Amino acid sequence: MDGLIERLRTAEDPRRREEYVGLLSRVHRRPGPWVYWGFRPGSRPVNSEPWERTEAIESALDRALLDPAPAVRRAALRLAERERIPARPATLVRWLGEETAPESVAALLAALREAPAEVTREALAEVVRAPARGVENRLTALEILSRGLEPSNESLLAGVAGSLEDSPVLAACLRELGKRPGLGARGILERSLGRPPAEVRIAAVEAIAERGEKESSRALVGLLDDREPAVRAAAASALGRLAAREATEKLLSLSQEPDAIVRRRCLSALARLGEPRAVPAALRALEGDVEAQLSGLEVLDASGGPGHAEAVAACAATSRSLDVLEAAAGALAKWRRDGDVARIQGSSGVLIQWSFSGPLGEAEAARAIEALGLPGRSAPEGWQAVTARGSDARVTLGPGSDGSLRIAFADFAPAEPLRAQFLASSSGTLRVWLNGRPVHARAGPAVYAADSDRFEAHLESSPSRLLVQLSANGPVELHARLRKKSPVERHERLAQLALAARGSAELGRELFFGEKSGCLKCHRRGDQGGRIGPDLTGSGRRFSRIHLIESILEPSRVIAPAYRSIALVLRDGQVLAGVVVAETEAAITLGDEQGQSRLVPKTQVRDRQPVEQSLMPESIENGLTDQEFADLIEYLAREG
Numbered sequence: 001m002d003g004l005i006e007r008l009r010t011a012e013d014p015r016r017r018e019e020y021v022g023l024l025s026r027v028h029r030r031p032g033p034w035v036y037w038g039f040r041p042g043s044r045p046v047n048s049e050p051w052e053r054t055e056a057i058e059s060a061l062d063r064a065l066l067d068p069a070p071a072v073r074r075a076a077l078r079l080a081e082r083e084r085i086p087a088r089p090a091t092l093v094r095w096l097g098e099e100t101a102p103e104s105v106a107a108l109l110a111a112l113r114e115a116p117a118e119v120t121r122e123a124l125a126e127v128v129r130a131p132a133r134g135v136e137n138r139l140t141a142l143e144i145l146s147r148g149l150e151p152s153n154e155s156l157l158a159g160v161a162g163s164l165e166d167s168p169v170l171a172a173c174l175r176e177l178g179k180r181p182g183l184g185a186r187g188i189l190e191r192s193l194g195r196p197p198a199e200v201r202i203a204a205v206e207a208i209a210e211r212g213e214k215e216s217s218r219a220l221v222g223l224l225d226d227r228e229p230a231v232r233a234a235a236a237s238a239l240g241r242l243a244a245r246e247a248t249e250k251l252l253s254l255s256q257e258p259d260a261i262v263r264r265r266c267l268s269a270l271a272r273l274g275e276p277r278a279v280p281a282a283l284r285a286l287e288g289d290v291e292a293q294l295s296g297l298e299v300l301d302a303s304g305g306p307g308h309a310e311a312v313a314a315c316a317a318t319s320r321s322l323d324v325l326e327a328a329a330g331a332l333a334k335w336r337r338d339g340d341v342a343r344i345q346g347s348s349g350v351l352i353q354w355s356f357s358g359p360l361g362e363a364e365a366a367r368a369i370e371a372l373g374l375p376g377r378s379a380p381e382g383w384q385a386v387t388a389r390g391s392d393a394r395v396t397l398g399p400g401s402d403g404s405l406r407i408a409f410a411d412f413a414p415a416e417p418l419r420a421q422f423l424a425s426s427s428g429t430l431r432v433w434l435n436g437r438p439v440h441a442r443a444g445p446a447v448y449a450a451d452s453d454r455f456e457a458h459l460e461s462s463p464s465r466l467l468v469q470l471s472a473n474g475p476v477e478l479h480a481r482l483r484k485k486s487p488v489e490r491h492e493r494l495a496q497l498a499l500a501a502r503g504s505a506e507l508g509r510e511l512f513f514g515e516k517s518g519c520l521k522c523h524r525r526g527d528q529g530g531r532i533g534p535d536l537t538g539s540g541r542r543f544s545r546i547h548l549i550e551s552i553l554e555p556s557r558v559i560a561p562a563y564r565s566i567a568l569v570l571r572d573g574q575v576l577a578g579v580v581v582a583e584t585e586a587a588i589t590l591g592d593e594q595g596q597s598r599l600v601p602k603t604q605v606r607d608r609q610p611v612e613q614s615l616m617p618e619s620i621e622n623g624l625t626d627q628e629f630a631d632l633i634e635y636l637a638r639e640g
Contacts, residue, residue: 240269508635
């Protein structure tokens with residue numbers, strides 16, 4: 001070993017020195033105990049037992065990290081990581097100060113992630129400052145530097161930000177300043193509001209809002225006239241968070257502007273300000289896409305009243321977005337419009353608003369079931385209301401305990417008579433009554449699993465009440481929803497198969513992005529696909545599994561206002577049908593079922609008529625096998 005160490009020190013050929021580094025790293029420690037258990041042994045385990053030359057080898061390999069030959073340095077670092085040989089942070093920091101090759105800088109930053117902050121701080125700051133180190137490496141260095149900062153040395157971050165050029169690194173640094181309200185950085189943030197790159201201005205705006213810098217509101221109001229819509233949108237959000245009432249008039253004006261994101265952010269800001277003059281714009285937003293509807297509902301919840309209940313209920317009746325349903329039901333419940341809540345729960349099939357008791361004994365629970373089984377009967381004093389959350393519309397009724405029971409009920413009113421299948425689950429035990437009649441009882445306690453309990457019932461187009469009795473030793477959780485059973489035999493078979501979650505998400509992803517399903521022609525997922533149908537990014541979080549199933553099998557059952565088709569009758573007699581993708585004073589952009597868009601000058605349009613049929617083609621499932629349909633639903637339901 002001493003001979004190898006000496007040769008590593010004195011050999012003139014870098015290839016020889018690299019070979020000696022490899023040999024020394026292999027014998028840095030002795031092999032530890034190893035037992036052969038399998039037919040084919042795994043890869044060689046890292047040596048783990050120190051011996052009398054371990055310390056000398058570590059010192060030699062540490063010197064190799066500063067070898068004049070870059071290949072020797074890289075080999076020493078790579079092998080140190082592989083063999084778990086501790087590298088001295090001071091040596092790595094010295095090398096980092098000299099290194100410019102992006103790959104080597106990235107490897108050094110990875111090796112320094114767990115090093116003491118006091119050793120690496122200044123070196124990391126220099127990497128962040130140096131454009132030659134590459135954007136990715138500088139961002140990595142900034143992340144490591146920020147993680148190791150304490151209140152006593154946070155000023156270093158402000159100094160770094162002040163020395164940076166316009167770049168994504170500056171934007172990231174400004175966001176880090178936003179996380180440190182105690183650090184005096186208002187000056188640099190306000191100066192950055194005037195920097196040329198939009199991403200830097202946006203980062204400065206978000207940092208000011210995060211820090212609660214109300215004194216900077218005047219500067220943010222000026223950005224509402226910025227040339228970039230994304231900057232205007234960020235400024236609107238920040239002004240709402242800062243409760244900047246001086247921005248009210250400008251926000252009201254911008255709530256009418258062409259850019260949809262700016263309109264939505266302005267409405268959300270006006271909701272935070274409790275501005276009643278935003279209500280007309282909010283009502284118009286209920287006719288838009290999901291994000292617009294949520295902004296409109298936010299305003300109406302803050303500044304609207306019972307007089308707007310009809311518009312809110314109509315919005316919810318044509319939406320299957322769980323976020324929209326939750327927001328609409330919350331506003332209606334706040335205005336005590338129980339009948340409207342029941343109607344949207346009946347039309348959507350999602351039971352969102354529940355009333356529930358505290359822990360009850362058996363006799364008390366029996367009396368509650370007898371008294372509250374029919375719709376229209378009010379919950380007794382002391383009962384609580386709760387709103388369901390998440391993709392399975394789950395509610396938590398509090399902690400359970402041995403021997404205690406809880407009662408909960410939800411009212412719903414279907415739009416028409418139907419044969420319904422109920423999908424439910426709870427922790428612990430579950431017994432269910434529908435309009436005072438027992439309809440389901442679980443055989444024994446079970447863990448919560450969405451849609452695990454199923455039963456059927458005939459429903460009239462009148463208010464109904466689902467009442468449940470539960471008991472559990474842990475948190476008492478519950479969900480329930482209903483769906484109209486399809487008269488088409490294959491539709492019902494496909495629905496049951498997909499509800500049983502028997503598909504492959506991986507194969508479903510291939511179908512979604514492939515040509516066979518045609519989904520990407522109209523629907524968007526992340527940065528891929530069209531914009532004619534609803535955006536399916538985060539579909540598993542935004543829509544229930546049953547809605548995804550029914551949207552494919554029966555696309556015309558529920559059509560959101562933003563995706564209703566129209567027919568344009570042109571002056572030459574031609575008829576064009578599609579979804580309005582965009583509209584100006586001069587023209588309409590129409591999207592067809594092939595995902596193609598066409599600009600139609602309004603001077604050519606003689607008449608405009610609504611179309612009740614969805615643009616999404618019927619019988620898409622006919623091009624898929626049963627298993628492929630289940631795979632596609634599994635992918636859409638799992639993707640958050």
